[in-house]
Amino acid sequence: MIDVYCFSGAGHSAEVAAHCAERLGGRVISIGEETKCRGERVLIVFPVYCENLPPPVAGFLRRAEAGCAALIATYGGMSYGRVLYDAQQLFPGSVIAGAYVPTEHSLARDGWRFDGAPLASLLAKLSEGGTEIMLPKTPKHFFSDFAPAWRSRIGAKLVRDGNCTGCNACGAACPMGAMQQGRANRDCIRCLRCVLACPQGALSVRLSPVLKHYLRRRRCNDTIVYPD
Numbered sequence: 566m567i568d569v570y571c572f573s574g575a576g577h578s579a580e581v582a583a584h585c586a587e588r589l590g591g592r593v594i595s596i597g598e599e600t601k602c603r604g605e606r607v608l609i610v611f612p613v614y615c616e617n618l619p620p621p622v623a624g625f626l627r628r629a630e631a632g633c634a635a636l637i638a639t640y641g642g643m644s645y646g647r648v649l650y651d652a653q654q655l656f657p658g659s660v661i662a663g664a665y666v667p668t669e670h671s672l673a674r675d676g677w678r679f680d681g682a683p684l685a686s687l688l689a690k691l692s693e694g695g696t697e698i699m700l701p702k703t704p705k706h707f708f709s710d711f712a713p714a715w716r717s718r719i720g721a722k723l724v725r726d727g728n729c730t731g732c733n734a735c736g737a738a739c740p741m742g743a744m745q746q747g748r749a750n751r752d753c754i755r756c757l758r759c760v761l762a763c764p765q766g767a768l769s770v771r772l773s774p775v776l777k778h779y780l781r782r783r784r785c786n787d788t789i790v791y792p793d
């Protein structure tokens with residue numbers, strides 16, 4: 566059985582993880598603050614946020630105890646930088662495969678459908694076992710290392726409406742410990758898990774015109790699988 570560890574804000578990486586777990590016959594394990602990555606072979610699925618790893622994923626990879634892993638980074642058709650390379654640098658075991666998988670952009674909601682077919686070779690390699698590979702240092706923007714958590718909040722305002730009952734389901738769902746009764750502090754990375762978790766639908770994200778314009782056109786829809 567090969568388990569699939571997954572971090573997902575708005576559900577897109579979770580959809581990819583569920584697809585892979587079904588084919589691998591394993592469980593999907595959600596990555597939380599305390600989650601330990603264990604197993605001889607595992608799959609780890611996570612999104613790209615501002616060309617970076619979400620902070621909870623970086624911590625999870627650092628403390629992993631698994632022997633070897635395949636890594637899948639989902640992205641919203643803009644840019645993925647060198648996130649897989651960064652993830653391999655943090656993971657203490659060996660990496661035998663990797664993929665960048667395009668999904669809908671969680672901030673743009675552009676309707677892009679994930680296609681699992683190109684992942685067949687990665688899943689086969691993971692099932693059979695394989696040798697370590699070096700994931701490439703793909704190009705990234707010169708500013709991608711500059712305050713990614715802060716950049717993920719720019720132009721994406723979290724809005725709480727009058728339906729909020731103060732139940733704090735958002736606080737319980739937040740992977741950064743940044744939400745309190747519908748209000749986010751400066752640790753919020755806009756993963757949007759709170760928006761999904763609110764039973765009243767009282768939370769939404771409002772994009773600035775500049776960000777809306779930037780997200781209007783997808784720049785890349787390729788699924789890249791290593792080794793190809």
Ligand SMILES: Cc1cc2nc3c(=O)[nH]c(=O)nc-3n(C[C@H](O)[C@H](O)[C@H](O)COP(=O)(O)O)c2cc1C
Pocket residue numbers: 572573574575576577578579611612613614615616617639640641642643644645668669670671672717718754755756757
């Ligand atoms: C805060 C934030 C930053 C993002 N940054 C990028 C990015 O740099 N490049 C990109 O192509 N997509 C970006 N996306 C889109 C996500 O990578 C994509 O929608 C991903 O599949 C979301 O997965 P999730 O729903 O599991 O969180 C970003 C999304 C969010 C919410």
